Amino acid sequence: MDLDLARRLSVSNGSKILLFVMDGLGGLPHPQTGRSELETARTPNLDALARESACGFTLPVAPGVTPGSGPGHLSLFGYDPLKFNIGRGALEAVGIDFDLRPQDIAARGNFCTVDGGGAISDRRAGRISSERCAELCAKLRGIRLDGAELFVEPVREHRFVLVLRGEGLSDAVADTDPQREGAQPLEPRATAPEGEATARLVARFVEEAKRVLAAESPANMLLLRGFARRPDWPSMSDVFKLRPAAVAHYPMYRGLAKLVGMEALPAGPAIDDSIATVRENWGRFDYFFVHYKYTDTAGEDGDFDRKVAKLEEVDAALPSLLALGPDVLMVAGDHSTPAVMAAHSWHPVPFMMRAPWTRSDACDAFNEVALQKGSLGTFPAMEALPLALAHAGRLTKYGA
Amino acid sequence: MDLDLARRLSVSNGSKILLFVMDGLGGLPHPQTGRSELETARTPNLDALARESACGFTLPVAPGVTPGSGPGHLSLFGYDPLKFNIGRGALEAVGIDFDLRPQDIAARGNFCTVDGGGAISDRRAGRISSERCAELCAKLRGIRLDGAELFVEPVREHRFVLVLRGEGLSDAVADTDPQREGAQPLEPRATAPEGEATARLVARFVEEAKRVLAAESPANMLLLRGFARRPDWPSMSDVFKLRPAAVAHYPMYRGLAKLVGMEALPAGPAIDDSIATVRENWGRFDYFFVHYKYTDTAGEDGDFDRKVAKLEEVDAALPSLLALGPDVLMVAGDHSTPAVMAAHSWHPVPFMMRAPWTRSDACDAFNEVALQKGSLGTFPAMEALPLALAHAGRLTKYGA
Numbered sequence: 001m002d003l004d005l006a007r008r009l010s011v012s013n014g015s016k017i018l019l020f021v022m023d024g025l026g027g028l029p030h031p032q033t034g035r036s037e038l039e040t041a042r043t044p045n046l047d048a049l050a051r052e053s054a055c056g057f058t059l060p061v062a063p064g065v066t067p068g069s070g071p072g073h074l075s076l077f078g079y080d081p082l083k084f085n086i087g088r089g090a091l092e093a094v095g096i097d098f099d100l101r102p103q104d105i106a107a108r109g110n111f112c113t114v115d116g117g118g119a120i121s122d123r124r125a126g127r128i129s130s131e132r133c134a135e136l137c138a139k140l141r142g143i144r145l146d147g148a149e150l151f152v153e154p155v156r157e158h159r160f161v162l163v164l165r166g167e168g169l170s171d172a173v174a175d176t177d178p179q180r181e182g183a184q185p186l187e188p189r190a191t192a193p194e195g196e197a198t199a200r201l202v203a204r205f206v207e208e209a210k211r212v213l214a215a216e217s218p219a220n221m222l223l224l225r226g227f228a229r230r231p232d233w234p235s236m237s238d239v240f241k242l243r244p245a246a247v248a249h250y251p252m253y254r255g256l257a258k259l260v261g262m263e264a265l266p267a268g269p270a271i272d273d274s275i276a277t278v279r280e281n282w283g284r285f286d287y288f289f290v291h292y293k294y295t296d297t298a299g300e301d302g303d304f305d306r307k308v309a310k311l312e313e314v315d316a317a318l319p320s321l322l323a324l325g326p327d328v329l330m331v332a333g334d335h336s337t338p339a340v341m342a343a344h345s346w347h348p349v350p351f352m353m354r355a356p357w358t359r360s361d362a363c364d365a366f367n368e369v370a371l372q373k374g375s376l377g378t379f380p381a382m383e384a385l386p387l388a389l390a391h392a393g394r395l396t397k398y399g400a
Numbered sequence: 401m402d403l404d405l406a407r408r409l410s411v412s413n414g415s416k417i418l419l420f421v422m423d424g425l426g427g428l429p430h431p432q433t434g435r436s437e438l439e440t441a442r443t444p445n446l447d448a449l450a451r452e453s454a455c456g457f458t459l460p461v462a463p464g465v466t467p468g469s470g471p472g473h474l475s476l477f478g479y480d481p482l483k484f485n486i487g488r489g490a491l492e493a494v495g496i497d498f499d500l501r502p503q504d505i506a507a508r509g510n511f512c513t514v515d516g517g518g519a520i521s522d523r524r525a526g527r528i529s530s531e532r533c534a535e536l537c538a539k540l541r542g543i544r545l546d547g548a549e550l551f552v553e554p555v556r557e558h559r560f561v562l563v564l565r566g567e568g569l570s571d572a573v574a575d576t577d578p579q580r581e582g583a584q585p586l587e588p589r590a591t592a593p594e595g596e597a598t599a600r601l602v603a604r605f606v607e608e609a610k611r612v613l614a615a616e617s618p619a620n621m622l623l624l625r626g627f628a629r630r631p632d633w634p635s636m637s638d639v640f641k642l643r644p645a646a647v648a649h650y651p652m653y654r655g656l657a658k659l660v661g662m663e664a665l666p667a668g669p670a671i672d673d674s675i676a677t678v679r680e681n682w683g684r685f686d687y688f689f690v691h692y693k694y695t696d697t698a699g700e701d702g703d704f705d706r707k708v709a710k711l712e713e714v715d716a717a718l719p720s721l722l723a724l725g726p727d728v729l730m731v732a733g734d735h736s737t738p739a740v741m742a743a744h745s746w747h748p749v750p751f752m753m754r755a756p757w758t759r760s761d762a763c764d765a766f767n768e769v770a771l772q773k774g775s776l777g778t779f780p781a782m783e784a785l786p787l788a789l790a791h792a793g794r795l796t797k798y799g800a
Contacts, residue, residue: 360768360769362772399469
């Protein structure tokens with residue numbers, strides 16, 4: 001749904017909507033058994049819920065498109081992932097809970113290795129440890145620039161975030177990362193006239209950083225890409241009249257949720273921690289996004305059995321989620337991560353919604369085969385929230 | 401389908417298309433039986449038709465969006481309901497068969513009750529009778545305005561239509577209805593410079609009306625909203641190369657049909673009247689929109705059993721509809737009106753099309769569960785007409 005239409009039709013009414021996201025939920029059949037992770041897992045609670053839900057599949061972006069975490073989640077939050085883009089640098093910064101301000105410019109950084117001639121021999125500097133990354137970032141923080149405050153924040157392994165804060169900065173700066181080994185790092189160049197001053201600042205930073213890192217090994221240089229500002233998006237409270245909260249342990253998902261105006265609540269690593277957080281805050285919000293990461297991690301590791309086990313872990317926790325009594329409960333995924341592919345994929349993602357006023361359908365289990373009998377069919381993930389709002393009585397009639 | 405594309409691809413070929421609309425067709429399960437109105441009704445003729453039709457569900461506007469009668473019908477006529485908007489005043493005027501001209505400005509009016517201090521104590525004046533409404537409208541017609549001819553037409557109960565006819569009028573006038581009780585009626589204000597003269601005329605009308613109504617009780621004041629012109633839309637004959645006719649007893653649906661260039665034929669209240677009208681005019685037109693209201697009325701009244709009975713009434717009349725021998729017959733609804741909700745809803749609407757060249761599907765009955773096996777799936781209602789045109793041999797090839 002177009003956000004202008006959502007803004008026009010949505011009303012607040014005190015009902016509660018809960019979106020439970022299993023990251024990388026969708027799967028594919030195991031070559032030996034012909035059964036997917038969901039078909040293999042014993043999930044009596046999810047299956048029972050499917051029998052009383054409207055079921056189907058979400059399409060995160062478009063047919064055939066494999067989404068990153070950003071688009072996968074934004075669409076579930078009701079935002080068109082093809083319209084609401086976030087620059088890599090900004091995503092990285094909000095993803096580590098950095099307080100990125102509207103005028104800041106953020107870039108994603110890699111420590112890398114260059115040879116004697118200055119050519120890149122390893123774009124990831126042998127994936128140095130996160131500890132080493134933090135030490136190198138601390139050194140880089142000693143660099144002083146005229147006209148901008150500097151932040152260098154470690155992410156994980158060889159990855160860091162560079163943030164410039166100051167007056168009149170611009171994100172019109174090209175990547176210094178040539179994205180291939182054997183090439184020299186590129187000069188920071190302005191991609192538009194307004195980026196020239198910022199490009200000069202970045203060039204100065206790179207020059208200083210080269211000196212600071214010269215004696216290091218293997219991380220004797222850095223690469224920057226995705227210069228970006230924090231996007232200025234309409235909030236879920238403005239558009240959908242919700243008081244939204246995010247319950248996510250991983251900073252990336254908290255960051256994404258904050259970009260659409262959710263309050264990010266503290267959440268421990270375990271699913272029970274998340275549910276406890278929702279329970280404690282039940283009265284303060286009317287929309288909860290609860291994120292469960294481990295299905296995706298197992299999928300990305302190509303670990304079919306662990307993904308099965310994680311699905312069973314969610315299944316065991318489901319009754320305590322239901323006990324909260326949400327008016328509308330959506331069980332969804334941001335994308336598929338089939339263990340047999342060990343990667344994100346484009347496959348439509350299992351979805352169910354238990355709510356008042358759903359139609360009967362013939363789904364007797366929550367898996368990729370049973371859901372094909374669902375009444376919702378395969379639909380754009382960005383329509384899940386409008387549908388939930390309708391079932392919660394939060395959308396008024398369109399047209400006389 | 402975009403109208404420009406339709407204009408380019410459509411041809412006339414003498415085939416006949418019949419769209420039979422059961423208003424508010426879609427339903428939801430009865431809590432006691434778990435079966436919807438359509439599942440409950442005995443509809444042997446509709447079920448037999450489903451077995452030889454392509455089946456599915458239409459989505460009138462968008463997932464989660466509950467349509468009013470305007471968008472619900474316009475989409476079935478092939479017009480994008482998000483692009484083709486009709487202002488409330490204009491819809492109300494065409495809905496009572498008022499001959500609204502292109503330069504006229506129409507507003508929806510309510511008789512209301514104000515207290516001694518001028519604050520609104522009842523926005524609907526206790527829903528005065530339609531007779532009383534007509535008497536008050538007749539009194540208001542005595543008001544004379546410099547620069548505009550005035551029409552005040554009763555609708556039903558407390559509702560009426562105000563139409564201003566003259567040179568240089570504008571619909572850029574804000575509502576005088578504050579939409580809540582306890583507030584004063586608002587001054588008619590221009591929402592853009594070109595609305596200033598019209599706003600002054602409206603202010604003058606309201607002032608005079610106040611005097612005329614002062615001694616009335618409870619309808620001692622009026623509220624106006626939705627100032628609008630008659631929309632100027634491309635006709636179905638222009639876009640789709642059809643000679644279209646509407647057979648609808650209720651003025652609202654005749655009005656909507658006329659806005660897309662249909663000829664509105666006289667039709668009595670009973671379904672047999674409508675079918676007789678189609679039969680008498682079979683040679684003159686090649687597209688017939690036949691409207692059946694009573695499924696919606698029963699649904700809005702929350703009367704599950706009456707909706708079931710109305711579906712059975714349609715079922716009984718179906719053979720005489722089939723006997724007309726349309727090349728393409730669509731059985732559709734403008735939206736769902738589940739009796740258990742006693743209101744319009746956002747649920748996809750049962751649909752079937754009997755036509756040459758349809759694929760087989762597994763639908764053995766015409767209801768919300770059986771249609772989930774339909775070959776058409778859930779698709780935008782505005783694509784129903786292009787699909788019918790294709791099956792009628794009325795759409796040429798796109799591209800070489």
